[in-house]
Amino acid sequence: MTIADAPSRSELVRRASELVPLLKKHAIWTEENRRLHEDTIEALTYSGLLKLRVPRRYGGYEADMTTVVDVLGELARGDGSTAWVTAVWAISTWMTGLFPDEVQDEVFADPDVRISGILSPTAVGVPTEGGIILNGKWGFNTGSTQSKWNTNAAVIAHPNGEFEPIMVLVPIDELQVIDDWHTAGLRGTGSVSTIAKDVFVPSARVLPMVPVLMGQHLSVANADSPLYKAPFMPTACTTVAAVPAGLAKAAKDAFFERLPGRKITYTAYESQKDAPITHFQVAEATIKIDEADFHVHRAAGMLDTKSVADEEWTLEERARVRLDMGAVCQRAKEAVDILNTASGGSSVHTDVPIQRIERDVQTVNLHAIMHPNTNLELYGRIACGLEPNTNYI
Helix, strand or coil, X not given: CCCCCCCCHHHHHHXXXXXXXXXHHHHHHHXXXXXXXXXHHHHHHHHCHHHCCCCHHHCCCCCCHHHHHHHHHHHHHHCHHHXXXXXXXXXXXXXXXXXXXXXXXXXXXXXXXXXXXXXXXXXXXXXXXXXXXXXXXXEEECCHHHCCEEEEEEEEECCCCCEEEEEEEEEHHHCEEECCCCCCCCHHHCCEEEEEEEEEEEHHHEEEHHHHXXXXXXXXXXXXXXXHHCCHHHHHHHHHHHHHHHHHHHHHHHHHHHCCCCCCCCCCCCCHHHCHHHHHHHHHHHHHHHHHHHHHHHHHHHHHHXXXXXXXXXXXXXXXXXXXXXXXXXXXXXXXXXXXXXXXXXXXXXXXXXXXXXXXXXXXXXXXXXXXXXXXXXXXXXXXXXXXXXXXX
16 A cells, blocks of 8 residues: 655645634634534545544554644634644544554544544443443533544443543444533533443453553554654643644734724724734733743644654653643733733624634633643642652643
8 A cells, every 4th residue: 555645734734724714704603503614624624634643554644743733723713612623633533543453444444534532531331241331421522423433531340349541432323412512612612421321342442541641552553653652641732732822823813803993992092003002912912922832832842852763751741741731721811811801892792703712712721631720730749859640641
């Protein structure tokens, strides 16, 4: 089989940039309907951007992390929900590449397959002949209703009373969907809850979690690929960190689109661009946007460099990726807050993008794995010589 060359980073970013007007056009519909517009999914599929993390032997690109970050950041300039769903699909697609090769053959038989996933182990599997019987519920299951497969965390309840953390790969049509995604931000992500009720999962689609977190997996075909030499948590964290970084840039775009002709009501300023406070706000927001961009690219660069060199990760390096993710969220929110404050009372209308961007970046900051306070504390305790207080590192 001949494997064609993947598109360059600049080409993939160009494709993402060309989708921004479409994403903006459908942003309100996406919010109101709490899922991605079909035109958006069609455009993402046609552009090839859903193949970023598909193995090359299935026609994918096996794109490096810097490329993934740049593409997702560009999509976030159009719509935060679209970028978030695409990020989750990218992570779950990468995760599927850790399963045995025969499982990948089944999943990637569809060249445009969409795979979602959730990391919270809120389901229990009981061993049975040939696999496990799975029961449980996952919340925040992003994009699941518009996906074909789910890579979800769970635990196996062994007969000796021990619980083993695992990842499972389950067809979406074997899960029940609870339409409970009614939120203030990232409303278009369709992050509903799903339920497994006596679902049989064959052994080949059960992956032990601890080896995954340590960078070990069951794929023979992917074993030598730099993409699959990267550890799970740094990979997942850097991927989603691209979204708030892109949202901050979206806020700046939205602010400057409305700046011409705007005045500051109840003042003598007939043009907001003439006010010194505006100059200060724009400059301060720009600094924070640049800082967010630095942190997401530092994490991406470390992943790419260490994966190609096949270097071991220290605990501090793993924690630093969590630190970078927290810093991206923190700085992006600060930038959006400044520009939202500077946007005036008319910006509260739903057809003005800045209010949606503000709600989206706030929601990202509240995500359990992304919360700045949690991530800064984690890095700080490790820097001070203490053990991490989580396995998700």
